Amino acid sequence: MAKNQMKKCLWVLDTIYRTGGISYKDIAARWEREHGHDEMGKLGNSTFRYYIDLLQDLFDVNIECIASDGYKYRITSEHDLDGRNAKNWLLSAFAVNNIINGNRALEGRVMYEDIPSGEKFLLPILDAMRQWRELDIIYTPFYREEPKLHHVQPYAVRVNQRRWYLLARNPKGGKPFHLALDRMDKVEITDEQFTIDPTFDIDAYYDAAFGVITGVEDELDIEKIRVKVYNDYHSSDYLRTLPLHKSQIVIESTPEYAVVEYRLRPTDDFLTAILALGGNAEVLSPEWYRNYVIDEARRMIGRYIKD
The missing domain is CATH 3.30.70 (Alpha-Beta Plaits)
Incomplete structure (x- = not known):
């Protein structure tokens, strides 16, 4: 399978999975909104049905059109996709599809380090970053009992010590800060768009940091x-x-x-x-x-x- 085709298939599977069910009309509109002006092209009805058949063969999942629920396409064997190995494979394939290219001969022969915190919210965060859209995140840190709503601009993601972190910034200003994905309760992509501060340099930001704790806030010297x-x-x-x-x-x-x-x-x-x-x-x-x-x-x- 060509790498661009694999990219499209993974996008369709991820969208159906994350929405819990979506009609062709809605997924085509979302596709047009997100990919209408790049190499992904348009998502025609026949192409969409072809991807559904292909996904069922590749990932051994059942995707059905539920007429009683507004003709929404839904993964009816969700327990298969919820399995740790299958979902990790999906995330990894989405990130390194240039290497895997949908080759099933690699299945069961490539093992990645288990990073549980990246499974649920990594893809929507990456999606928001790609679209330059702000996020609403319900977050409960270890030092608080009550969750807190963060409305943030997603700058970057980084994995450290088997934990995924989002480097975020408050739209109202202030220094960037980190949110651990495993402490997130809910992530929603908003319609509000943003641009990264032109003075921000990701390499310079982490240059003297060992992990995600930069020490800048504590004014530690290099x-x-x-x-x-x-x-x-x-x-x-x-x-x-x-x-x-x-x-x-x-x-x-x-x-x-x-x-x-x-x-x-x-x-x-x-x-x-x-x-x-x-x-x-x-x-x-x-x-x-x-x-x-x-x-x-x-x-x-x-x-x-x-x-």
């Missing part, structure tokens, strides 16, 4: 942090081939250890990554950060050793 990683269990070898951060450079390398340097804002997620190396890592400088890691290591030990 530091040069040197870490000695011992080669017990090939720890330094792994770190050389898979850097913790894009700024990582090797200052010294021996068969027994490697000294690496990072240029970033030392937020808590970076501290967690250093501690995850256990006894195979030793922070050398700056002195204040070395002492900070020592204090945290002592606190961790205190969880296990009681006086």
